[in-house]
Amino acid sequence: MKIKIINLIILIVTCFFIINTNSTATIIKIDNFSIHDNNLNFFSLYQDISKISEIIQLVNESLLLGYLEDLVEFSPRTTGTFGCEKAGEYIYEKFVDMGIETKIYNWESFGNKYNPRFFRGKSIEATLKSNNKNEEIIIFNAHYDSVKRSPGADDDGSGVAAVLAAAFVLSKFEFNRTIKFLCFSGEEEGLLGSKNYSKYVYENDDTILVEFNADMIGYADTEEDENKFRIYGTQDIDWYVDVIENLNIQYDFNFDISRRILSEDSSGGSDYYSFSRYGYEAIAFFEGQWNQNMHTKNDNIENMNIPYLTKISKLIIASIANFLDLEINHPFVYIESPKKGFLYFEGREIKKLKDKKDDQLRTIVIDEVGIWVDVFSDINSIEKVEFYYNGRIQYTDTDYPYKWQMNKLSFFNHRIETIVYDSKGNTASDWIDILFFNPRIGN
Ligand SMILES: [Zn+2]
Structure with missing residues (x-):
């Protein structure tokens, strides 16, 4: 008492x-x-070589450019505007056309103390279920909103094009783990869509092993920059960035990859942070070079490098496919x-x-x-x-x-x-x- x-x-x-x-x-x-x-066990870290090669082949320029051109049509895709709403509907329809189970998560959120407004948006989720009872989930996401007055081609039309291309290609295969493709809005207003979604999956006890994030992956204006690629990962998944480095060599991409450990307690520049702050492992992909057109009217398709976007997307999608069948040690x-x-x-x-x-x-x-x-x-x-x-x-x-x-x-x-x-x-x-x-x- x-x-x-x-x-x-x-x-x-x-x-x-x-x-x-x-x-x-x-x-x-x-x-x-x-x-x-x-002590990487190389025999179990690499999956079926012909399957991965086929996946790499299927990711091509016209596929990515097609998605990108469609997305830019709706620009600017500022959260809460008609353009953003239309882009969300477009993504939803694309996933449905691929025959993948698709779901919309409506969210409402107050921005934050720097952006004190109320926002509404939709997260689009497409789920490619594992071919067995394995409950482990991999997430691959990008954001479809843009800032005001910007076409948002690289930021982050590039990432959304990669997510759609991944869904299109990977849905032709079967995997040992489930993958969820996610397109968020509200990113530019404070990672709002992804925060809402990550909270939901965390409270639902979903077994998410890794979240892969693609944000600005299609800009390179010199030959030197075409060889650069940045991959940032949380500490516990850093071993898989080693694997990606090996895939990079094995499949002849030969990017000069720069790496960094993502700290789970410092706010980040993209949606990965919504996941890492709950303790989920995250791997974030970025182009190798700073894009000076970011958040301006010049972030258009003309200023992008489509062969570079395609090459990066191939490696990203190969890395994700490899993880989906991986025997994890x-x-x-x-x-x-x-x-x-x-x-x-x-x-x-x-x-x-x-x-x-x-x-x-x-x-x-x-x-x-x-x-x-x-x-x-x-x-x-x-x-x-x-x-x-x-x-x-x-x-x-x-x-x-x-x-x-x-x-x-x-x-x-x-x-x-x-x-x-x-x-x-x-x-x-x-x-x-x-x-x-x-x-x-x-x-
Ligand atoms: Zn972005």
């Missing part, structure tokens, strides 16, 4: 804090786990509970919380809570799962289900991180920032 009264007081104090503070998370990095894996780890964006009381999920104005997800835990971790991988190959509080190890679990009962005396914002280790020495991690109000003195 005593505990209950304490909890009630803490609840009132918490509400006071939620209303009055905009406290930021304590970020402590853990720097002692390995990023790179040198790397673990994926997600903190299953507490969930980002929820309030917990006495270990139970109480309610969904509204996003903060600064756009950060917030999670509040009152009293102690169980930290549950889900691992996607061959469960027998998992050696241990470690749990950290502000960068300090608290608990190691070696048996499924993986869980740490977080019963420390704790107030304010703290980061909980988990690292999974498999028997091949691969690691993966996930984290969550939690506003704690736990008055109990535990271990």
Whole structure:
């Protein structure tokens, strides 16, 4: 009974804090786990060579240019305008014509503190189901909205053309995993369509292994730039960027690829961030060079390089197809509970919380809570799962289900991180920032 009264007081104090503070998370990095894996098993990382070759063949200039020309017809495709609405309808019809299961997600969202308006839009989703009961999902997305006064040919007509071409080509084959093709609007207003969608799939517990993002992939104005390609990925999926580098050589694209690790806690320039902020792995593709026409009336088809767009799209689609059949030797780890964006009381999920104005997800835990971790991988190959509080190890679990009962005396914002280790020495991690109000003195 005593505990209950304490909890009630803490609840009132918490509400006071939620209303009055905009406290930021304590970020402590853990720097002692390995990023790179040198034990790539090349036999299982590469799929059917003839299948991939055929896919590469089917992606061609006229296919991509056709989609691009159609999209630019609706420009400018600013979110909330007739042009954007028409572009969405066009994409929907294209997916339906391909015979793929297609769905529209209507969304409504307040922009953000820099763009304080209300927006409405549609996310178009086409699902190519796996040929078996595998529930793992791969996402490939781009955004069909543009800024005002811009044709939005490269930004991001190029990415949408690649997504449509991927759907058209890949729907002629069968794969071991499900792929969802997504075209979002609201990107230019603050990643609104993708934020809405990623929240939905996260709360629905969909098993998304990777999100592939294509935004501005068709501009190269010199011969030197035609050889450049940028691929950014979150840390746990960096091993697959190694695989893409190998596909790049194996299938004679020979791009000079520059890479970067996408940080999951810093806001990003494209829709991938909507996924990575929930802890999903993301790989983002960009042209190698800065496009000075971006967000201007000069972002038109004449200023694009269609052979370059085609070559990049071929490698992107080959990389996605390869992943769809891949025998994965790397673990994926997600903190299953507490969930980002929820309030917990006495270990139970109480309610969904509204996003903060600064756009950060917030999670509040009152009293102690169980930290549950889900691992996607061959469960027998998992050696241990470690749990950290502000960068300090608290608990190691070696048996499924993986869980740490977080019963420390704790107030304010703290980061909980988990690292999974498999028997091949691969690691993966996930984290969550939690506003704690736990008055109990535990271990
Ligand atoms: Zn863009």
